[in-house]
Amino acid sequence: MQQPDTITDRFFRYVQIDTQSDPTSTANPSTEKQKNLSRLLVQELHQMGITDAELDPWGYVYATIPANSPKPNIPVICFCSHVDTSPDVTGANVRPLIHTAYDGRDLVLPDDPTQVIRLADHPDLAGQIGNDIITASGTTLLGADNKAGVAAIMTAAHRLMTTPEIQHGTIRILFTPDEEVGRGTEKVDMAKLGAHFGYTIDGESVGTLEDETFSADGVRITIQGVSTHPGFAKGKLENALKIAADLLARLPKDTLSPETTEGKEGFIHPGHLEGNQDRATLDFIIRDFTVAGLHEKEAYLQAQLDAVLKQYPHSTAELVVTEQYRNMKEVLDDYPAVVDNALEGIRRAGLNPERRSIRGGTDGSRLSFMGLPCPNIFAGEHAFHSRQEWVSVQDMEKAAEVIVNVAQVWEERTPAL
Numbered sequence: 207m208q209q210p211d212t213i214t215d216r217f218f219r220y221v222q223i224d225t226q227s228d229p230t231s232t233a234n235p236s237t238e239k240q241k242n243l244s245r246l247l248v249q250e251l252h253q254m255g256i257t258d259a260e261l262d263p264w265g266y267v268y269a270t271i272p273a274n275s276p277k278p279n280i281p282v283i284c285f286c287s288h289v290d291t292s293p294d295v296t297g298a299n300v301r302p303l304i305h306t307a308y309d310g311r312d313l314v315l316p317d318d319p320t321q322v323i324r325l326a327d328h329p330d331l332a333g334q335i336g337n338d339i340i341t342a343s344g345t346t347l348l349g350a351d352n353k354a355g356v357a358a359i360m361t362a363a364h365r366l367m368t369t370p371e372i373q374h375g376t377i378r379i380l381f382t383p384d385e386e387v388g389r390g391t392e393k394v395d396m397a398k399l400g401a402h403f404g405y406t407i408d409g410e411s412v413g414t415l416e417d418e419t420f421s422a423d424g425v426r427i428t429i430q431g432v433s434t435h436p437g438f439a440k441g442k443l444e445n446a447l448k449i450a451a452d453l454l455a456r457l458p459k460d461t462l463s464p465e466t467t468e469g470k471e472g473f474i475h476p477g478h479l480e481g482n483q484d485r486a487t488l489d490f491i492i493r494d495f496t497v498a499g500l501h502e503k504e505a506y507l508q509a510q511l512d513a514v515l516k517q518y519p520h521s522t523a524e525l526v527v528t529e530q531y532r533n534m535k536e537v538l539d540d541y542p543a544v545v546d547n548a549l550e551g552i553r554r555a556g557l558n559p560e561r562r563s564i565r566g567g568t569d570g571s572r573l574s575f576m577g578l579p580c581p582n583i584f585a586g587e588h589a590f591h592s593r594q595e596w597v598s599v600q601d602m603e604k605a606a607e608v609i610v611n612v613a614q615v616w617e618e619r620t621p622a623l
């Protein structure tokens with residue numbers, strides 16, 4: 207009898223499919239090639255006996271593992287990962303390599319020997335001695351973000367479908383496109399998904415659960431200067447680019463920036479500037495763990511802009527704030543069982559759970575505010591968005607084990623009617 211695929215088999219198969227998303231595209235999904243992996247996942251889910259697995263026109267995969275518990279009132283739980291990889295580094299022609307029984311030595315990636323994964327630079331490798339480390343070959347990213355999560359969900363799904371003694375309620379599976387370009391939940395059909403609670407499988411170190419994220423706003427400042435011929439500009443020209451530069455120069459050098467903050471500290475980050483002497487636009491991202499903190503930073507930015515404009519009396523500027531996402535903890539605090547059951551699932555895998563805050567956002571942030579409280583469980587991903595990305599086989603196996611455990615915990619902790 208043919209042996210079932212291992213999690214390594216699945217992972218190797220998935221990372222060799224190029225699913226890079228494109229932030230400049232207006233299509234849904236942003237790249238059609240993401241569907242190549244999604245179609246394969248639907249096919250594999252059908253082969254497991256999950257008959258309703260489907261790929262919708264927007265690139266989302268929906269599937270159901272039917273309940274096998276006699277309890278009729280178990281909440282429907284969703285497990286979610288994204289299929290796309292980061293636009294930052296190419297995801298084409300990925301050549302995954304396995305470094306068995308890691309012993310602490312430097313991992314030199316053969317297709318570009320300048321790419322060396324060193325223990326000193328990747329301290330989480332200290333916990334991987336004896337484990338099997340998967341990397342790419344040095345010229346591409348690996349795609350563990352988030353194909354490690356995809357492989358874990360698929361492995362757990364196979365286990366649940368083939369092990370009837372593991373009792374659970376209805377499980378929904380969701381694979382999304384375009385998470386890396388901030389559009390991973392844009393076309394999710396929440397009514398179709400029909401889940402009460404969820405978990406993204408898209409975290410880093412083994413045993414971690416992330417139940418708090420940044421809150422995030424975008425700010426666009428549009429500056430209207432006074433343009434005139436530079437040969438006759440004295441006393442008339444107010445250069446919009448110089449106004450923008452003066453604003454940037456007023457931002458503090460030792461605080462309030464990504465490069466000077468950590469932990470629960472937020473920041474103001476200029477990400478894009480374009481224009482000419484007549485008109486310029488500046489795009490910022492504002493991050494904090496509280497909405498009040500966002501508003502403080504936006505008010506600070508407005509004050510600096512007002513101060514600059516005093517030097518340019520005939521110019522104007524407009525600052526527009528766009529809400530991006532909010533801290534999932536605002537929702538999760540109202541549903542403590544979602545986090546408690548995940549922590550128990552991690553413990554049952556023989557791990558010491560660690561709750562973390564994300565200095566960023568996830569699909570789970572948006573899903574939480576769309577009605578699906580959704581913390582983030584580890585998948586073992588490390589060095590995201592880089593050619594030194596790595597994951598261990600054993601961490602992915604633990605992630606799959608935790609998914610199964612969480613399904614069991616929800617069943618056990620749901621009282622019988």
